[in-house]
Amino acid sequence: MSMIIERLTVIGVGLIGGSFARALREAGAVGTIVGVDTDRDNLNQALSLGVVDEITPDAARGVRDAQVVFVSVPVCSIPMVVREIAPFLPRGCIVSDGGSVKSAVVRECEALMPPGCTFVGGHPIAGTEHSGAAAAFAALFTGKRCILTPTPATDAGAYDTMARLWRSAGANVCSMEPGHHDRIFAEISHLPHVVAYALVHAVGTADVEGENVLSYSAGGFRDFTRIASSDPVMWRDITLMNRAALLTSIDGFSASLAELRRRIDRSDPAALAEFFTIAKQFRDGIL
Amino acid sequence: MSMIIERLTVIGVGLIGGSFARALREAGAVGTIVGVDTDRDNLNQALSLGVVDEITPDAARGVRDAQVVFVSVPVCSIPMVVREIAPFLPRGCIVSDGGSVKSAVVRECEALMPPGCTFVGGHPIAGTEHSGAAAAFAALFTGKRCILTPTPATDAGAYDTMARLWRSAGANVCSMEPGHHDRIFAEISHLPHVVAYALVHAVGTADVEGENVLSYSAGGFRDFTRIASSDPVMWRDITLMNRAALLTSIDGFSASLAELRRRIDRSDPAALAEFFTIAKQFRDGIL
C-alpha cells in the first residue's frame, strides 16, 4: 500500500494507539511516527519495541510538523490533551481520537480546534483487556469496524484521510452521528462492562457461610467475567463521559432482570422457558 | 485402571450423561453401559457413536441388573425419573445424578429409595453450552471438580463407589452439604446465567433509533454472553429448583449494580475507580 501521510503523532501509546501505529507501519501508510505518553516507562518501551520512531514526553513538541495527531488516552483526558496541543498544531493538521465515547469528546475537541485544523472523532471496535504499548499488535483492527463520527463541522478531506488510514490499518470504516454512537455503545459495550463489574463485585462479596465462593468458578464464570479485568481508569472515564446514555441502558437492563426475577419468584415454568428462549435466540443470532 | 462396576445405566444420554459414559469407558472402569433417553434420535445416536452399548426407551427395563444408575436429565425431571425406576431397582443398586441443583433433588430422591438402595447426589463442575450425546466427550471432567452431596442417610460404600467412578472419569471429588452447594452455585453459576440471559434480553430489545444494536457486538460481548446460549429447558429447571437461593443472589447482585449506578449518577470519579478496582481484583484473583 502507498503512503498516506508523512508524519503521525500518537499521544497515548497504549493498546489502541500502539496498535494503530503498528498497523499503519506494517501497511506502509505512514513515514515517521512520533510517540507521546505521560508514562515514561511505557513510552521508552514503545520506542524499544519499535512501535514508534521518536518519543517525547512533551505533547506540544510531539505535534510539531504532524499531519495527523491521534489521541488515544482515557476518554476524560482527550479534551485536556487537545486543549494542551491546540496552540502548537501546524496548519492543516488533523486531530483524531480512539476514545470509546464520542458525543462529549467531539463537542469539546471541535471547539478547541484552531483555524485550519479539523477534529475527526473515531472509535475502533476492537480491544483486549490488556493495556500499554507491550500489548499492542498490528492485527488488532483487522476485519474490525472503526466508527468515525463526523459532524457538520468536519472537513471532508480530513474525514477522508482518517478513513483511508483506518482502512489501511485493516478496519472497516463506517460513519455515525456521535450521540447515536454513544447510545448504541452504552447498550452493547458499556452496559455489559458495568454488569460484569457489578456481578464480580456481588459474587466476590457474597457471604455463603464464610466460604470463598469465587474458588468454585469454572470456565463459564471466567469467560463471562473476563471484561471485568479491564482497566478501571478507562472504565471510570467511559462511565463518566457516557453517563446519561449508560444510566438509560442500566435501567433497561434492570427492568429485564426484574421481569426475569418475577418469573422465578412466581415459579412459572412456561414464562421462564419463554424468557430464556428469547434471550438464546438473540444470542445465537450474533454468532 | 481396573473395573469398578460391571453394569452402569445412564438415564439421559446427553452432554453430561454421555461424557460420564465415555470417560468411564475410556478408563476401563465399567463393563456394560445401558442408555435410556426420551429423545429417540439422541438415544440412537448415543448407540451409533459408541457412547453406550445398549439402549432402551424404557427406564424400568434399563435399570435391570444395574449396579449404578446415573440420572442426567434436567433437574426437575430427576425426581420423576427416580420415582419411575424405584420399583425396578435391583437390591444394592446405587442411584446418582449430575443435576446442577442438589437440595430439593436429594431430599426427594432419598425419600424414594427402596430398602437396600442408596441415592448419592452429585454435580460435576464442567459443561459446555452444547447438549445431546453428540456433544459428549471423555475429557469433559478431566481436572474438574465433582461435588458429591451425601447426607446422614447416605451409605458409605455407595458414596465411595461414586467417588471412585468420578475419579476414574478424571474429576477431583469433594463433598458438601446439599444446601450449602445450592447457595454457592446460586452465586457462582446460576446468578451469572440469569444475568447473562437478562442482559441479552435487554440489549436485544433495546430501541436505539430503530437500529439492531446486536449487530455492533464485538468479542467482549460475545464472550460475555456465551452462557446465554445454554439450553433454556435446563435453565428453566435450575431456576425453578434453586429458587430461594437464587432470589437471594439476584438481590445481592441488584444491590451491587444499584451501588455502581449511584456512583455513575453522582459522576464520582474516585468512587467509580474504587468500585472497578475492587471488582478487577476479585476477577484477577481467579485467573
Ligand SMILES: NC(=O)c1ccc[n+]([C@@H]2O[C@H](COP(=O)([O-])OP(=O)(O)OC[C@H]3O[C@@H](n4cnc5c(N)ncnc54)[C@H](OP(=O)(O)O)[C@@H]3O)[C@@H](O)[C@H]2O)c1
Ligand atoms: N482497550 C480497549 O479495549 C479500547 C477499545 C476501543 C477504544 N479504546 C479507547 O482507547 C483509548 C486508549 O485506551 P487503551 O486501552 O489504549 O489505554 P492504555 O493501553 O492504557 O494506553 C493509554 C496510554 O495513554 C497514557 N496517558 C494517559 N493520560 C495521558 C495524557 N494526558 N497524555 C499522554 N498520555 C497519557 C497512559 O499512561 P498512564 O498509564 O500513565 O495513564 C497510557 O500509557 C481510551 O480512550 C479508550 O476508551 C479502548
Ligand SMILES: NC(=O)c1ccc[n+]([C@@H]2O[C@H](COP(=O)([O-])OP(=O)(O)OC[C@H]3O[C@@H](n4cnc5c(N)ncnc54)[C@H](OP(=O)(O)O)[C@@H]3O)[C@@H](O)[C@H]2O)c1
Ligand atoms: N450442561 C452443563 O453444562 C451441565 C453441567 C453440570 C450439570 N448439568 C446437569 O446435568 C443434567 C443433564 O444436562 P445435559 O447438559 O447433559 O442435558 P442434555 O445434553 O440436554 O441431555 C439430557 C438428555 O436427557 C433427556 N431426557 C429429558 N428428560 C428425560 C426423562 N424424563 N427420561 C429420560 N431422558 C430424559 C433429554 O431428552 P430431551 O431433549 O427429549 O428432553 C436429553 O437427551 C442436568 O440436570 C443439568 O442440570 C449440566
